[in-house]
Amino acid sequence: MGFVYNGINSKNMKIKAKLTRWQASPALRNSYEVVPGKAGVADFGCDSSERIITISCNVYPQKSFADLVSVLDSIAEWLNPMNGLKQLVLEDIPDRYFYARLTEQVDCERLLRTAGAFELKFICPDPHAYALIDEQFTISSVGAHEIKRLTGNADSEPVYQLKGIISSSSSTYISITTNGEELRVFGALAADEVLVIDSGLVTAKITDANGNTLRNGLAGLDELNFPILHKGENEITVSVAGATFSELKIMAKSRWR
Template sequence: MIGFKYRGKHCSEFGVTLLSYTVHSPELRESEEEVSGLPGTIDYGTEWGKRGIELRIDITPTSDAFKLQQSKILNWLKPTLPAGLLVFDELPDRFFYAKFTGRLGTEQFGYYGTFEFSMKCTDPFVYGPEQILEQTITGNPESIFVVSAGTEPAYPVIRLQNAGINMINGFSLTIISEVE
């Protein structure tokens, strides 16, 4: 069964089956200004906005009473909480920071069946597992290559630790990157 995990709980724990989902491209925020007397516009740049995710689910009866099952699902999706990790079974090594948006109220919950709802990601990026590279530097100079497996260029976080008792003087670090 294809499903999803949200806030550390799999949808199957609530009698929810994922029928389909669509991950939309992030919205764009374009900053521009029209100035009277000048042709065209002044472009101040473009930034990523939020990303929407549409889910279509099927709710099947569980051993719980319907009202209790309904309450558990609504509490799991609670939109007043901060964004939680959303992981689809098809992409177990990628996750979104998402939160429920729109409606899935009691009027839509009148019976068991198929429902559609939305989630929003105010952080538009898809994340993968943290990659840790440990390497001992023995030469001078020495190069270490760190490659991001993501689709969005990103700078690495570098932490240096001296495991010896000798002081390291005149140390410099240079990051040569193709990040635009």
């Protein structure tokens, strides 16, 4: 097995890599509270914590110890955690990626004079894996629509791209209801502009046709009610009041728990 980090394959860095363990699900953050006079604890649910991915690596035998150190220097530059989170793809699971960085020092054990072994421990603050090839949906008319997410095993935080014409009047809007939760969009929005609503980043912006940001879009939302898509069937209803609806593109941002 190999892996790709920040677009570079581990094989190109002269190392052989394999997964030695796998978190079937990330660690949990449990919320308990002791209630005086009551046995046990009150359970207020749980949430996912960070994910840890551990990869065992071997450096191919080099011509000299100096060459081995040179390989390790290149690896240290490649995986420098000071550069922040980067995309990590494991070749054993090629349909998804994680956002990860190193979380511990890397100690290389010399197996031979010119070869060595070490472990890489990556932390993923967001424990989800995301689809490399994702589902996209397009809605081009008002009314009720059903879309079906097939990828992943968890609710997703999609990106909506809305096109239409909305004046600056407070009585003019486009309403998008996702699984019973309404997001009402007020103006102004011109025909050549796109309102981009990102549930994962909890933000909105208005761009031109080329994707260049023109202004903040949060002021045009009636409430900060960002949509969530379930695995399987989802119902999306589009309605308008004094506005013109052109198109709604949905990037599912499908993910695995």
